[in-house]
Amino acid sequence: xxxxxxxxxxxxxxxxxxxxASAAVALLxxxxxxxxxxxxxxxxxxxxxxxxxxxxLAAASIGVRWEHCERSGRVCGLPLEAGEFVVRIVxxxxxxxxxxxxxxxxxxxxxxxxxxxLATIYADRVALLAAAAGIDAATLLGRAIAHEMxxxxxxxxxxxxxxxxxxxxxxxxxxxxxxxDWVFTREEIAAIRRRY
Numbered sequence: 674x675x676x677x678x679x680x681x682x683x684x685x686x687x688x689x690x691x692x693x694a695s696a697a698v699a700l701l702x703x704x705x706x707x708x709x710x711x712x713x714x715x716x717x718x719x720x721x722x723x724x725x726x727x728x729x730l731a732a733a734s735i736g737v738r739w740e741h742c743e744r745s746g747r748v749c750g751l752p753l754e755a756g757e758f759v760v761r762i763v764x765x766x767x768x769x770x771x772x773x774x775x776x777x778x779x780x781x782x783x784x785x786x787x788x789x790x791l792a793t794i795y796a797d798r799v800a801l802l803a804a805a806a807g808i809d810a811a812t813l814l815g816r817a818i819a820h821e822m823x824x825x826x827x828x829x830x831x832x833x834x835x836x837x838x839x840x841x842x843x844x845x846x847x848x849x850x851x852x853x854d855w856v857f858t859r860e861e862i863a864a865i866r867r868r869y
Contacts (some may be wrong), residue, residue, distance in 0.1 A: 705756070708759075726813065729856065733856070758790050758825050775795075782829060792821035804842040808850075
């Protein structure tokens with residue numbers, strides 16, 4: 674083997690760890706999200722929804738470990754640790770007052786402390802909107818989970834003009850299914866990375 678070939682092989686080998694290291698840095702350390710499903714969703718719906726939520730968050734460099742607390746007691750009985758979050762899936766309360774349109778979920782964020790750990794998703798509202806738009810309910814559920822997790826990770830209840838964090842999702846938006854409508858903006862990804 675000539676010196677030129679040896680240098681070429683060394684050069685290629687030197688690039689491999691750098692590429693692997695940059696890929697590892699791109700994904701934030703896994704966050705843990707405890708899931709409490711009191712709505713009684715079907716397992717296949719949950720599996721699909723949390724897969725979509727994971728993909729959406731992974732595109733923003735966020736790795737998620739979902740702990741389904743109705744099936745697992747490993748961490749669910751312990752106090753939350755730093756970097757842990759809770760998503761609860763419930764049926765919405767009977768409307769005592771009307772606010773149109775009703776949100777698919779809510780994230781509880783302390784604006785002054787810039788922190789929050791609890792998001793609530795209203796399974797019945799998700800199902801109604803999905804049926805009205807003629808789309809898969811699990812897909813909409815996954816996007817709603819990712820949206821509310823976005824509020825917690827950004828530590829704000831503010832919305833953006835476009836992308837996943839916009840405040841209103843019309844039936845036309847849902848039917849169109851444009852990829853840009855269901856991702857975090859560059860600014861949001863940068864803000865999440867700054868916080869973590």
